[in-house]
Amino acid sequence: MVEVLADVGGSPGKDCKGFCKYCYFRNVKEVPPFGCKYCFPFQKGCDYCTRGVREQYSGFKPLEMVMAEITNSIMFTPNIEKITISGGGDVSCYPQLKELVSYLSQFGIPIHLGYTSGKGFDGPEDADFFIEHNVTEVTFTVFSADPKKRKEYMNDKHPEESLEALKKFCKHCKVYAASVLVPGVNDGDDLINTCDTLKKWGVKGVLLMRFANSEEQGLILQNGPIIKGVVPHTVEQFESIVKDIASKYSFRVAGTPLGDPKFGSPFAIRNDPKKLLKLPKVTKEATIISGSIAGPLIADIFAKLGSSVNVVPVKKEIACLMTISDLRGINLKEVKETVILPGRAFLFDKEAEEILCSDGVDRLVRRGPDRLTADGEMTIGMKKSDVIKFEVEAFTELIELINAIGLPPKD
Numbered sequence: 335m336v337e338v339l340a341d342v343g344g345s346p347g348k349d350c351k352g353f354c355k356y357c358y359f360r361n362v363k364e365v366p367p368f369g370c371k372y373c374f375p376f377q378k379g380c381d382y383c384t385r386g387v388r389e390q391y392s393g394f395k396p397l398e399m400v401m402a403e404i405t406n407s408i409m410f411t412p413n414i415e416k417i418t419i420s421g422g423g424d425v426s427c428y429p430q431l432k433e434l435v436s437y438l439s440q441f442g443i444p445i446h447l448g449y450t451s452g453k454g455f456d457g458p459e460d461a462d463f464f465i466e467h468n469v470t471e472v473t474f475t476v477f478s479a480d481p482k483k484r485k486e487y488m489n490d491k492h493p494e495e496s497l498e499a500l501k502k503f504c505k506h507c508k509v510y511a512a513s514v515l516v517p518g519v520n521d522g523d524d525l526i527n528t529c530d531t532l533k534k535w536g537v538k539g540v541l542l543m544r545f546a547n548s549e550e551q552g553l554i555l556q557n558g559p560i561i562k563g564v565v566p567h568t569v570e571q572f573e574s575i576v577k578d579i580a581s582k583y584s585f586r587v588a589g590t591p592l593g594d595p596k597f598g599s600p601f602a603i604r605n606d607p608k609k610l611l612k613l614p615k616v617t618k619e620a621t622i623i624s625g626s627i628a629g630p631l632i633a634d635i636f637a638k639l640g641s642s643v644n645v646v647p648v649k650k651e652i653a654c655l656m657t658i659s660d661l662r663g664i665n666l667k668e669v670k671e672t673v674i675l676p677g678r679a680f681l682f683d684k685e686a687e688e689i690l691c692s693d694g695v696d697r698l699v700r701r702g703p704d705r706l707t708a709d710g711e712m713t714i715g716m717k718k719s720d721v722i723k724f725e726v727e728a729f730t731e732l733i734e735l736i737n738a739i740g741l742p743p744k745d
Contacts, residue, residue, distance in 0.1 A: 344423020369682025618740025
């Protein structure tokens, strides 16, 4: 799908009427630069891995700037199917959202309100305005259908009005309701009640998101635990919840980091032998460094391809949130002479090479594709054919890289 983004800017906590209790960006500390793929080879640290990773922006953009940017994008992008309004803050809190939507509606292109909690709406009647001005899709953080829980955990001063706005959107738009599952708060019976309510209202899909509370789970900004005393669901428990909810309701259900029961993703290609045959033959060997969740799944794919590629997972669950400390825990005896790192990992290339060659072996270290699969945040609005196509293209790129820089398999 061809879409363009209207980025309204904004920062978590400041431009969303206050942090949610479970927000990833709560209590963020000033941390040294991580390093990333955008850094210059001679300098560790750039805007992305210092300021960008903390989403520390100056606030919402002026309306004139957003309108100019989106107009330029529309002029130079053919066959646009959707305009998504999004930003670092809560879209509903953008003070000139109505003016922006009114302007965009003139183009006759369906409008998607990206992640919003509804905390910025003055009342449910706001939903009527957006529906009348060509908003056809909304991604709405519901957390719970219980107003008291929304008020406590989302810092929502008017939870009843927010839920009424969601109800109206569900009736007239394609709505994907998102919920970060905090154990003992909005899982169990409360999750069933929320899903029953959303089903009655006509929601298109529900995205379940696993709460993270430690560095291993992805809190790399020295801000964990976010909620003291709360032990998040294990990956296995969370996946089981996602599958259970998907089996009980007719609307689409997906989870992040795992998974999409309808499509079998992430890495849906694992279960499609015909699509695996579309991948290039692996002629060289290499080691892929990945996270603890994706690692075994990627290893399964390369095993089915009959390759000499091995996968070494680190303790960090999400590969894209890997930092240099994760590499220090790797057993280098398991690492071949060619190493592929996650494309988006927060690693300074020179520093990563030093650690991966610290046993005296001169290894060639390179970054792979940014993504090898689409997680639940993406797949919930995709077709299975598009998910598979995404993975075929990503693994083709990865295999071609391995074949270009790897060494022949040892007998």
